[in-house]
Amino acid sequence: MFSDPRTADRITGLVLLMLGIAMLVGGYTMDRLEIRQIHPASIPGLVPMGLGAAMIICSLLLILSAGAGNDQKSTAEQGSFKNLFISIILCIGYAIGLLGKMPFVLATGIFIFVFSLYFSWTADSGKNHSTPKLVILTALFAAVFSGAISLLFQYGFLVRLP
Numbered sequence: 001m002f003s004d005p006r007t008a009d010r011i012t013g014l015v016l017l018m019l020g021i022a023m024l025v026g027g028y029t030m031d032r033l034e035i036r037q038i039h040p041a042s043i044p045g046l047v048p049m050g051l052g053a054a055m056i057i058c059s060l061l062l063i064l065s066a067g068a069g070n071d072q073k074s075t076a077e078q079g080s081f082k083n084l085f086i087s088i089i090l091c092i093g094y095a096i097g098l099l100g101k102m103p104f105v106l107a108t109g110i111f112i113f114v115f116s117l118y119f120s121w122t123a124d125s126g127k128n129h130s131t132p133k134l135v136i137l138t139a140l141f142a143a144v145f146s147g148a149i150s151l152l153f154q155y156g157f158l159v160r161l162p
Helices: 005-029 046-068 080-098 106-124 131-156
Strands: none
Touching: 005 046, 080 131, 106 131
16 A cells, blocks of 8 residues: 555554553543542553553654665565465464463463464574574473463453463
């Protein structure tokens, strides 16, 4: 749609910036439930405010990086639709094929491993890095982050996971 990927990044950054501001404001204006003596660290709007602030920071970084780019065409432009399609397939496979059919930490670990390995492998093509090292590091990355995500949901957000 856009011939210059920097234009697409700027527009995406602006849309995400507006969404982040809306989330921050919406979370701030949410009921505090003081009448129920809820601790300020557990107010309902805390997570949307945090996510909105993070989205604002990331969108500003995207806008700034789009402005700092050079005039040459992006080398990633050629494979971006293929990578988008593969990302969608992997995410749907995770949501439909893995979640609920096995423990959350295992399903998430498998998803992170496959997703990271695919994109590390395609980014690494043409370079002479050892394949076993890449697979081992990706497996370690997946194990650490799936465990951390599981712990965050169980103890941080107090969400029971399957």
